[in-house]
Amino acid sequence: MAHRTTLRDIAHEVGVSVTTVSLVLNNRLARVSDETRAQILETAKRLRYVPNQNARSLLTKRTMLIALIVPDIENLFFAALARCLEESCQAAGYELVIANSNDRRAVERDLLQHVVARGVDGLFLIPARESYVDEVGLREDVRRVPCPVTLIDRLVSAQWCDGAGFDNVLGGALAARRLLEAGHTRIGCISGDGREGSANRRRRGFADVLEQAGVPLESMLDVAGDYRFDGGYAATAAMVDNGATAVFCCNDLMAMGLLRGLRERGLSVPADMSVIGYDNIMERFGMQIEVTTVEQDVAQLARAAWELLSARIGAPGEGHPWLAEPRTRVLAPCLVDKGSVRDLR
Structure with a gap:
């Protein structure tokens, strides 16, 4: 098995402590010269150092994972939205995990349990149609999720959870x-x-x-x-x-x-x-x-959804503020005229 570069390897080569290497690589304050800081970064790159996310999660209490549950990933709208959400997550240092419910409530419930077990930091949910028409059941399912939840696209009629969608x-x-x-x-x-x-x-x-x-x-x-x-x-x-x-x-x-x-x-x-x-x-x-x-505009929708979810991750407060004090972003669609309407007047 190939050797995985550790903080100790970098510290040994540069001649500094493991703590110093950790502070520099995590962009935190460290009492080192600019030359030493640059040397640590160059050594980490040369040795192809990859942070141990499990260890980092124990320290920060975050997995840097966001889940997205979609009803039908073959639907072009949902596929494009997933891509835009992934870009928003990646820009903030998160990885997006995508799961497909096949527009079935039973599958959706299983997926909710699965992604929660992975310790995700936040969840985007586009409800299955069966869940969408049963707001009482959907609300109960979402209430059991311990991490912040943002509903996307299929917004509920009663504003009881953070959500972003079009009018x-x-x-x-x-x-x-x-x-x-x-x-x-x-x-x-x-x-x-x-x-x-x-x-x-x-x-x-x-x-x-x-x-x-x-x-x-x-x-x-x-x-x-x-x-x-x-x-x-x-x-x-x-x-x-x-x-x-x-x-x-x-x-x-x-x-x-x-x-x-x-x-x-x-x-x-x-x-x-x-x-x-x-x-x-x-x-x-x-x-x-x-x-x-x-x-x-799926890019606009993705940005609005990420703004809602990211504001909840790690925010101080008791309980589930995304349920107790829900925020909703309703976006306005627009007509794009491509000449397929004949004027009969």
């Missing part, structure tokens, strides 16, 4: 106003799975604006797409056959499915149908989709 009702309203301003009156919506959640809130904001404008969302044009490409593709028939001139898709993945369905029918956007998506996430993965969309 989904506003996002749906932005899409509705854009289509109404363009003169559309036969407007469809492809939402999630009908249960309470982000897509349902987008649909609610969208439908409310249509209702207020005297153009209510008709049941035959209100279709669940289950957040997936295939769901958007399957909804094409309902939109075309019932005469929709415009469609709002509650995520870009369903919008892509709709686009394929339209192409297969010989129809184009926006000449034959106007389309608005949601997320504006595809370009981060090198996929160009020229569809007007409601953007949720």
